Amino acid sequence: MKRSLFLVALAAGLAVPAAAVASAPNDPLAPRQWYLARDRALDVFDAAQQLFAIRVAVIDSGIDRDHPELRGRIAASRSFVGGSVADQQGHGTFVAGEIAAIADNGTGIAGIAPSARLLVAKVVRDDGAIPPRAEARAIRWAVRSGARVINLSFGSVRDPADPGRDGFSSPERRAIQRAVRRGVLVVAAVGNGNNAPQKPWPYASYPAAFPHVLGVGAYGRSGGVPSFSNRDDQYVDLAAPGMDMVSLFPRSLTSRNTGCAEQGYSICGPKEYRHADGTSFASPQIAGAAAVLLGQMPLLRPDQVGAILKTTAADATPANGCDACTPGPDALTGFGRLDVGAALNALNGTLPAPDRLEPNDDVGAAAATVYDRLNTRATLDWWDDPSDVYRVYLRRGQGISAAVRSSKVDPSIILWKPGLHALADARSDLRARRSIHGPGVVERLAYRARRSGWFSLQVKLARPGFGPYRIRLAF
Numbered sequence: 426m427k428r429s430l431f432l433v434a435l436a437a438g439l440a441v442p443a444a445a446v447a448s449a450p451n452d453p454l455a456p457r458q459w460y461l462a463r464d465r466a467l468d469v470f471d472a473a474q475q476l477f478a479i480r481v482a483v484i485d486s487g488i489d490r491d492h493p494e495l496r497g498r499i500a501a502s503r504s505f506v507g508g509s510v511a512d513q514q515g516h517g518t519f520v521a522g523e524i525a526a527i528a529d530n531g532t533g534i535a536g537i538a539p540s541a542r543l544l545v546a547k548v549v550r551d552d553g554a555i556p557p558r559a560e561a562r563a564i565r566w567a568v569r570s571g572a573r574v575i576n577l578s579f580g581s582v583r584d585p586a587d588p589g590r591d592g593f594s595s596p597e598r599r600a601i602q603r604a605v606r607r608g609v610l611v612v613a614a615v616g617n618g619n620n621a622p623q624k625p626w627p628y629a630s631y632p633a634a635f636p637h638v639l640g641v642g643a644y645g646r647s648g649g650v651p652s653f654s655n656r657d658d659q660y661v662d663l664a665a666p667g668m669d670m671v672s673l674f675p676r677s678l679t680s681r682n683t684g685c686a687e688q689g690y691s692i693c694g695p696k697e698y699r700h701a702d703g704t705s706f707a708s709p710q711i712a713g714a715a716a717v718l719l720g721q722m723p724l725l726r727p728d729q730v731g732a733i734l735k736t737t738a739a740d741a742t743p744a745n746g747c748d749a750c751t752p753g754p755d756a757l758t759g760f761g762r763l764d765v766g767a768a769l770n771a772l773n774g775t776l777p778a779p780d781r782l783e784p785n786d787d788v789g790a791a792a793a794t795v796y797d798r799l800n801t802r803a804t805l806d807w808w809d810d811p812s813d814v815y816r817v818y819l820r821r822g823q824g825i826s827a828a829v830r831s832s833k834v835d836p837s838i839i840l841w842k843p844g845l846h847a848l849a850d851a852r853s854d855l856r857a858r859r860s861i862h863g864p865g866v867v868e869r870l871a872y873r874a875r876r877s878g879w880f881s882l883q884v885k886l887a888r889p890g891f892g893p894y895r896i897r898l899a900f
Contacts, residue, residue: 460666476720482567485517522673537713580630643667648746833892843878
């Protein structure tokens with residue numbers, strides 16, 4: 426299944442007055458970056474310039490390495506499709522500019538995370554194709570190169586009803602799981618319906634539809650979600666502006682528009698980029714916001730950053746411009762619209778508990794192996810992480826006891842016998858024991874093994890929710 430960059434050429438959204446901000450950069454094109462005010466990025470602009478330099482990987486179509494607005498911002502770059510890293514399409518430079526363009530320099534635009542440093546991986550061939558194995562190699566390279574955030578503004582159609590056109594890729598999934606395990610937050614566009622059989626399309630694209638990936642949808646100036654932004658009641662996590670966008674553009678491409686004064690900016694690019702639309706351009710705002718949080722508090726785990734961004738998002742409803750949205754998480758905007766100011770302020774409060782054993786979403790090698798007693802906190806998320814699995818070896822006659830306590834979510838426990846190779850293949854005859862309700866908010870399970878082998882203890886959500894739990898295992 427072909428992977429595509431998520432750019433569309435549509436009419437710009439309705440103009441509305443920009444929100445009041447605490448401060449603003451002196452970059453002359455910043456007033457055209459309406460998304461900075463809507464994200465409340467300008468509320469923390471002064472602080473964002475002084476933060477620790479977080480490495481953000483832009484895995485895309487390459488970069489204009491010598492662009493003046495990226496001077497000193499590119500930590501490393503590499504092509505995984507042959508040739509140079511030069512951006513012949515403009516998409517990667519546009520995405521990179523949204524994240525890390527030099528701010529307050531009296532020139533051009535301002536990046537949402539001006540202190541960030543970029544790791545640029547070119548994975549788009551000249552014909553526009555993105556080989557999954559090239560993408561996987563790029564993700565692994567980014568992790569080795571110290572990325573804390575990876576932005577993926579592309580994907581392939583997901584269609585659970587038709588495997589023939591479903592773009593699932595095992596190399597892509599494995600590379601993302603490895604990145605998450607190494608402490609990297611992966612952010613991806615949920616995709617554009619014009620790449621799908623119909624629009625709006627009810628499924629987020631891969632890789633946004635993988636667990637532990639922050640899937641980002643788009644909204645316009647009026648607050649509504651455009652028809653091109655894929656819907657998904659599970660894998661759309663957040664929304665950010667994605668219409669009438671302005672950013673950097675390769676000067677080799679803008680030079681073809683000789684009558685345009687703003688050389689090096691999308692305003693002078695091809696027609697489809699002059700008022701650029703697409704979930705491609707919503708995703709880097711979330712990646713930039715993540716870099717701001719990590720720049721303030723570098724020891725945050727990726728699941729903590731994701732939780733902060735989701736819980737501080739502004740809920741999208743008909744009252745604030747999204748007529749098709751509903752209160753609470755929905756298929757169009759997930760937990761809501763990005764609010765950088767609220768997310769940064771949340772670092773002054775109680776932080777979400779880190780889940781250091783993620784990803785542990787399935788049995789076998791995909792589980793967290795426990796060799797001794799376990800007493801730890803973890804999290805479950807109905808929309809992105811509904812199950813955690815702990816792998817334990819029991820000898821014949823050996824007992825195991827488990828207790829899960831949570832006041833935030835409603836979990837249950839299932840112990841699976843040896844021989845189960847994937848949760849998707851679970852059958853009742855492979856179930857060793859279910860949990861029973863304990864006092865208060867505790868689920869308990871006890872079992873004595875009838876044969877030796879590797880058992881899988883699954884903690885799963887019984888109903889929608891998002892939050893921490895404490896698990897105790899003894900065997």
